[in-house]
Amino acid sequence: MSKSTNYIIGVFNDEDVLMDAVSTLKSSGVKIQEAYTPFPVHGLDDALGYKPSNLPIAAFLFGLTGTICALLLTIGTMGFDWPMDIGGKPFVPLPHFIPVTFELTILLASLGMVATFLIISNLKPWGHDPFMFDGRSTDDKFLIVIDLDKNKMDKVALTNLFKQTGASEVNSKIVENH
Amino acid sequence: MVVEEKFEFTSGAKKKIITTFVVGLVLALIGIFVIGSGNHGHEEAHGADHSKETVAASAQHHGGHEASANEHAGAEHHEGGEHAEGGHHGATGIALRVIKNLWHNSVFFTGIAVIGVFFIAFNYIAQAGWSAAIKRVPEAFGYYIPFAAISTITLFFLFKQDLFHWYHDGLYNPFLADGKTPNPEYDPIIASKTWYLGKGFYIFRLFAYFILWFLVWFKLRTNSLNEDLNADLKYHDSSIFWSAIFLIIWGVTSSTSAWDWVMSADPHFFSTMFGWYVLASWFVTGLAFITYITVALKEAGYLSFVNENHFHDLGKFMFAFSIFWTYIWFAQFLLIYYANIPEESYYYVERLKNDTYSPIFFINLIVNFLFPFLVLMTRDAKRQRIILKVVAVAIIIGHWLDFYIMLTPPILKHEGGLDANFLFIELGLALVFGSIFVFLIMTGLSKASLVAKNHPMLEESIHHHVV
Secondary structure, three states, X not given: OOOEEEEEEEXXXXXXXXHHHHHHHHHOOOOOOEEEOOOOOOOHHXXXXXXXXXXXXXXXXXXXXXXXXXXXXXXXHHHHHOOOOOOOOOOOOHHHHHHHHHHHHHHHHHHHHHHHHHHHOOOOOOOOOOOOOOHHHHOOOEEEEXXXXXXXXXXHHHHHHHHHOOOOEEEEEEEEOO | OOOOOEOOOOHHHHHHHHHHHHHHHHHHHHHHHHHHHHHHHHHHHHHHHHHHHHHHHHHHHHOOOOOOHHHHHHHHHHHHHHHHHOOOOOXXXXXXXXXXXXXXXXXXXXXXXXXXXXXXXXXXXXXXXXXXXXXXXXXXXXXXXXXXXXXXXXXXXXXXXXXXXHHOHHHOOOEOOOOOOEOOOOOHHHHOOHHHHOHHHHHHHHHHHHHHHHHHHHHHHHHHHHHHHOOOHHHHHHHHHHHHHHHHHHHHHHHHHHHHHOHHHOOOOOOOOHHHHHHHHHHHHHHHXXXXXXXXXXXXXXXXXXXXXHHHHHHHHHHHHHHHHHHHHHHHHHHHHHHOOXXXXXXXXXXXXXXXXXXXXXXXXXXXXXXXXXHOOOHHHHOOHHHHHHHHHHHHHXXXXXXXXXXXXXXXXXXXXXXHHHHOHHHHHHHHHHHHXXXXXXXXXXXXXXXXXXXXXXXXXXXXXXX
């Protein structure tokens, strides 16, 4: 039997109420697990105390891979494997190779970034379906999810706090850990 | 409640700018009268090495009627009469260098002033909200346009013979006056461009640019000022209309003015990328000026609504358009390099295979591409005022050098470059024009509130947030 985690979920109808609720909860010392919104809410990342994403670093590394691959490909084939005299230019005319290098850099950076994002967001096509606390958070509801085990307050106190901050409903959910 | 902010152009700031102007003027005068004369020995020493190469090069490009300026100076003494008949360049040496610098700075700062109008126009058309809080900064750039018109038009009429080879009458007739003798000066390539570089049409365009730019800017500025007095959406709508008109005008005139003022200094050369290349250069410099002035105003305690989110967007603009400039630069270079057509590729031969200009050619790429690209890449860098200021200054200097490398080789031949006098004539005249530019913009800024308080997008701009 695997362990399970108790979550308490506050459902909000409006992003401004959600933002106020986040700051109220934070100031009462509650640790928020995650917030789910149907669209990006400006300032929510800062309010939740998220660190900036490391995705740009991944993008840079993918881009660098593209640059190196393109240069190896062009210089290797045109300069060493089968040198050809084209218009009297040198065998490795770097300006000619820049467009390919540029394109491959962009291609690998963008594809790599999409793949990285899908994998770290658990949206990869294999394995389990992505887990959702409440399907309505992809439509018109805003969720704040709190891990009960990681907070000192009990379920009743948190439910009351959610109600005070303007949650339209408060649900609880037990999730089995995989 | 939105409070008006009045920028005070303090006498201290005025003094600083006037001091810069005086320093620039003194440097230029030292360059002209002290170092200028001492430089001739240096030129002569080099002249021997260069003369053969130059004659060969100019024989190729200009039908052999344009010797190096050094020989030219000598020829002027011995065969002055003959040269005058041929309608050759009058000014030589240091005088030509000063003329070239005046023209270079005039064109450079004219473009930047118009970029201010361009910035407002595309923000209106895109319905951009974030820029409402800094709108008065680019708006003030228009106060330079009247001076730009005076300087550019005056310089053209005073020095057209020195600046533009195509202006000489002798180039266009295949035969001399008797109708039989072939004209040795005849230049079929330039003659084929008469329809565009004809004097009447050229002078018409020269005036038309400034009149059109000024009128649209004036309309946008008047709307903006009226909006402050009377919160009515009709001013906003009218500004959107005039912005659309301006974008159409600028879409054509940005390219044609670049051909007229910069590319035609080298009348044999043509590049279809040239208009965009000059536009990209002007644009990124204009953005650098907008950024620098915005940061400086913020640091002086003005622009209370402007925060790092606005700086982030300005930083992104500088970053993106530095790359755009490089893209255009490279697109022009690659096609010419690849095709290797003589009348196109000598543009790069003049600049790359030439000790005088090749250092500037590479400095240009490093300062205008590598430096902003690497420094502004991260998010944090774009939100730091000090980094933005450093990059903005680098871009302004870099693109001044970009115009230098565009305009100097065709006008000055081998007499330009990073010699001792560069720090006096080039730097001095750049300071003179730069201080006039900044002075007029500051005066413009002080004429109205720094906050366009009734701008319908102002609320959005105040709450602007960049992730």
